[in-house]
Amino acid sequence: MISQASVVIIGGGIIGTAIAFNLAKLGVKDVSVFEKSYISSGSTGRCGGGIRQQWTSPMNVRLAMRSVKLFERFKLDVGMDIEYYQGGYLLLAYTEKEVEDFSENVKMQRGEGLDVVLLTKRQIAQKFPFMNLEGVKGGTWCPTDAHANPQIANIAYAMAIKQMGVDLNTYTTVEGIDTQGGKIVGVQTNKGYVKTNIVINAAGGFSHEVGLMAGVDIPTYSERHQILVTESINHVLDPMVISFRNNYYVRQTMHGSFVMGQSDKKPAKGNDLGHTIEFLEEMAPKMVHDFPFMNHLHIVRQWSGAYDLSPDAQPIIDESRSVSRYIFAVGFSGHGFMLAPAVGEAVAEMVVYGRSKTTDISNLGMSRFASKIEKEHNVV
Amino acid sequence: MKSYETIVVGGGPAGMMAAITLGSKGVKTLILDENDELGGQLVKQTHKFFGDHAHYASVRGFEIAQKLQEKIFQDTNIEVETSATVIGIYPNKMVVYAKNGKEFKATYEKLLISTGAMEKQLPFINSDLPGVYGAGAVQTLMNEYGVMPGRRFLIIGSGNIGLILAYQLIQAGAEVRGIVEALGKIGGYAVHAKKIKRLGVPIFLKHTIVRAIGNESVLGAVIAKVDNNFNIIPGTEVEKVADTICVSVGLTPLSELAEQAGCKVEYIPQLGGYVPVRNERMQTSNPDVFIAGDLSSIEEATTAMIEGKIAALEMSRNFIKIAANKKNIENEINDEIKTLALFRSGPKSAKIRTGLEKFGINIKHVPKIESYGVQIGPTGKLRAIVDCTEEIPCNSCEAACSFGAIHIGENLNSTPVVDYDKCTGCATCVTACPGLAIHMLKEDLENSTALVGIPYELLPLPEKGQKMWALDEDGNYVCDSIVKRVVKYPNKTNIVYIEVPIEFSRKVLSVSFPKKESPFVCRCEEITLDKIERVVDSGITDFEELKRLTRVTMGPCGGKNCKLVVLGILSRKTGVPISKLSHGTSRPPVKPVEFSLFMKGSDPT
CATH class of the missing domain: 3.50.50.60 (FAD/NAD(P)-binding domain)
Structure with missing residues (x-):
């Protein structure tokens, strides 16, 4: 642990390490990253691993498209194979209204340059003959959507930044952010004090608490989401499949196992990450209904992770108005992993150039909550 | 005349x-x-x-x-x-x-x-190929005439003859790729089976040989699972590489x-x-x-x-x-x-x-002494651990012990009971036991190590100070070990004493020279020792990160088989005792279950 750093990043998840990686690439290497547990212990290591570009707001689409570009080069840039697989995303629609909404989205997304199409039920059946499409009216299909192993991606970033000279500290808890007259002067951890003028809050499920450490009330809160993984079988399923009506997402990893989850009816608030039998009881019938071959597939493990939710389920990437150079990249609402490479790049640019140059993220600031909130609908 | x-x-x-x-x-x-x-x-x-x-x-x-x-x-x-x-x-x-x-x-x-x-024959396709032998013929060639009929053997039948043959083949330096058994259980004595399992020979229960592969001579075999009526279950066929197939399906x-x-x-x-x-x-x-x-x-x-x-x-x-x-x-x-x-x-x-x-000859019931299973004995004392829980007619250990520490009694089908007050740690029973079912154990609590004395009938003998692999009951790698002592006996059942971390004192039952090929530590995910060591060497010293990066312990067994082995490797590499290492979180289901278990409305019968 160093005693003075240009930048302190709170959180060693995919967002924190991606920011550190991009800072180091821009030449800022005296950076301290504080992770209170091990790398990938938080939401990153618990997430589903989908990489989606089909969002309902143009800015989300752009950020995700930039992210996919960076994921495609991840192995070269960061130096590790993260089981990245560009198998596409299939979103299922069940009502005429849903088809209509999807078709609006597709129009907007295509306008942003995304290769995405509307599929009829017949086209879906041809592509995925093993699925039971009862009740499905159609869907959208983006072949460049992808998925990868988030744990390995997180560790890959961590190993890369260590090599680049970043001061990465695991099992180190931040206890306070020291400010004087609206400026940051240092960060107190359980292992010592580090002087700094720039702090980045990338604390995921703990973003609100870390905000309060500098007196900033970030409108985020944590919610538990459950997930499971099966035994591995031969590769059958290319894309991540999402059904908003049936409330699930599922993908087959490169390793052969299926990872899937849902939004619980009454998700537990906070960071208490237990698991329930109801989750398995709710998942099983719908998954077996839509994917009949899963009936005899074995569930190997269930766990849960925290969604760091914002009021509109979209990320908050901004610098505090009250505390100078207190930057936050929080509120990812369950899609932080997929955006991380682009967010890492954008936040590093905010630190170095004062603004994100590569991708426009101006809509993701705190000011948007002053006006009417436009909630992202496409979230499981 | x-x-x-x-x-x-x-x-x-x-x-x-x-x-x-x-x-x-x-x-x-x-x-x-x-x-x-x-x-x-x-x-x-x-x-x-x-x-x-x-x-x-x-x-x-x-x-x-x-x-x-x-x-x-x-x-x-x-x-x-x-x-x-x-x-x-x-x-x-x-x-x-x-x-x-x-x-x-x-x-x-x-x-x-x-x-x-004489040996029974088993009909299978290509059973006339050179390289298909009766088990007795292989024993005659190998043990009487000193001729090895092959290098890689597949044995059909897990009766005592098949099990013994497998052991003898390994002693002679051959490779035994497996034993195929149509029944759901091993036919021969459990101690014979354990002896070869410890050497890493797999026994494929509920399997049969479908055909021998090869034109001029045996190159391998197709084996398949069978149902309860011994019919081959289609789609379960797998190929095994072997140059010799030994049939030992009874006499x-x-x-x-x-x-x-x-x-x-x-x-x-x-x-x-x-x-x-x-x-x-x-x-x-x-x-x-x-x-x-x-x-x-x-x-x-x-x-x-x-x-x-x-x-x-x-x-x-x-x-x-x-x-x-x-x-x-x-x-x-x-x-x-x-x-x-x-x-x-x-x-x-x-x-x-x-x-x-059927001939009117009735065998009288003779009472047996009560079995205590495998007794562990007092920790810290050099003592014999007798892993002999199947009732077979044998009392060699009782006869070998000069101190009256092992009791079997009149009915020699009783399993041995050890009196640890009388056991002096002389190891005579270890070398006498025909099933190699007895080993020596002494824990050193101060240094957190254990001395394990393993009966060893292979050549060459390891030497004192040599680094060996310590293996478990299935011949899987457990940890590295150091040879502390090698005791030779006139009956050629020698004892190799190795030192292992105390955590493995009950797991280690076999020992082998380190092999060039890295052993699987995590069999579910097929992660080798070499791979784990490389990842640890690259700077991943946290079990949680090691696990996520390699998938070790994350397979269907949930780490039940290999977690301790992985922690042992990590401990050896980092110098941090296992007790101080994080060992992950246990999550349900403890054993993999099918989705069908949770299907509401399905008939529970």
């Missing part, structure tokens, strides 16, 4: 013991055997025999043959004809045999037939000569097939003809020897004139019958008992 009081046809353990007994009673006896030397199957058995120490338990098969041969050659009442093939039993009590291309005749008053058995008695001698024969599958009808004293339906050994029922050498003795004693009564001597023989016979009944009173002899009941 020569005349004898008795003729013994077949010089295996039953016939030799009979000849010795007859000779000792002064009965003029001819023993005939078609092989170059007496001994039958004993001459190719390099393993130590189970049984009663009074009947050569703990002695290796070929050594038993040598001892019996010596007795026979010393006795002037016994004439030996080897390389003599009996071609028939003819009227007027005449045995005709061929030797050196000439015909010989001999007559008897009483005849003992102990021709043994069938050689009853032809007995039939020619006028003995009534019945088909009794529990005894092995067509067997001569006989009474408790081995007398057949022809009062002048007796049988013994595998011909009467497929068992093992000890029971064959006792049967040979019983038959011989009964035959000798005919030639003894003094009443008092007759009475003594009667007592001897009854003692032997009792001993034989003891041997056959265990669960492994259930089939034999059922078969013998």
